[in-house]
Amino acid sequence: MNQPKSWTQHDLYAHWRECIWADCIPADVMQAEVLPQLRVHCYQPGQALWLRGDAPTAWVGVMGGAAKLCLTTAEGRAVTVGCTAGSxxxxxxxxxxxxxxxxxxxxxxxxxAVSMPRSCFDHLRCNYLAFGLFLQELMAERNQQLMDLVAAQQEGNTPVKVAKCLAALLTPRNFPTPQSREIQVSQGELSELCQVSRSRLSEALSTLEAQGLIHVGYRRIKVLDWNAMRGLV
Known part of the structure; x- marks a missing residue:
């Protein structure tokens, strides 16, 4: 993990004003009590923000780029269970x-990414109702995301299954801005997530791209119409 020296408190304040929970904390409190405790970090592709089994010490915001939440199988494969950008x-x-x-x-x-120490996170959660409600909604969305993934994996139509799996990954609070609706995952990871073979996944992605729902690039997929993807039957 590398910590850049170029970020100032002014930079953090400007970024916070655009974050999805900005309206939950009074601006004077954020600037005087919270910003001084935040730390900015840079990560390279494939680098871990944390690993399973690590002690949680901070709440982490993805300011630029994207991260995946994954579980490692007994065979050593990383299976993606969630992604986030701007959240x-x-x-x-x-x-x-x-x-x-x-x-x-x-x-x-x-x-x-920016990290908020556990003590600061607990203080905001316990003292600002709007912030606590935001966290409640965020956790509810993550719970719904996992249920949608499980339901999508039971779908018999492969393009629909892949579409619903992608839609379940890119939920509104995990990818809160239209320009962030892009994930960079290998087809191997996506095939494991969707529980389809790589050949069938490739065919399904081509079908969805032809329908104008996604754009497939090198190791990245951009969702063009999230609502349509989620509503496919």
């Missing part, structure tokens, strides 16, 4: 008082 991750073990993270968080490509 914040790692709140569950902080809220639940869990001793360890239950999954890995890994940079999908060059990533800039």
């Amino acid at each position: 914040w991750i790692g709140e569950a073990p902080l809220i639940l008082g869990a001793a360890r993270h239950s999954c890995d968080a890994v940079a999908l490509h060059t990533l800039t």
Whole structure:
């Protein structure tokens, strides 16, 4: 993990004004009490923000780039269970008082993140109702995301299955801006997530691209119409 020296408190404040929970904390409180405690970090592609079993020490916001949440199988394969860009991750073990993270968080490509110490996170959660409600909605969305992934994996039509798996990954609070609706995952990871073979995955991606729902690039997929993807039957 590398910490850049170029970020100032002014930079952090400007970025915070655009984040998805900006309206939950009074601006004077954020500038005087929270910003001085934030730290900015840079990660290279494939570098871990944390690993399963690490002790949770901070809430982490993805300021640039994207990260994946994944579990490593007994065979050593990393199976993606969630992705995020422009959002914040790692709140569950902080809220639940869990001793360890239950999954890995890994940079999908060059990533800039900001960390909020656990003590600051707990203070905001306990003293600002709007912030607490945001966290509740965020965790509810993550729960729905996992249920949508499980349901999508039971779909018999392969293009629909792949579309719903992608839509389940790119949820509104995990990818809160239209320009962030892009993920960089290998077809091997995506085939494991969707529980389809790589050949059938490739065919399904071609079908969805022909329908104008996604754009497929080298090791990256951009979702063009999230609502349509989620509503396919």
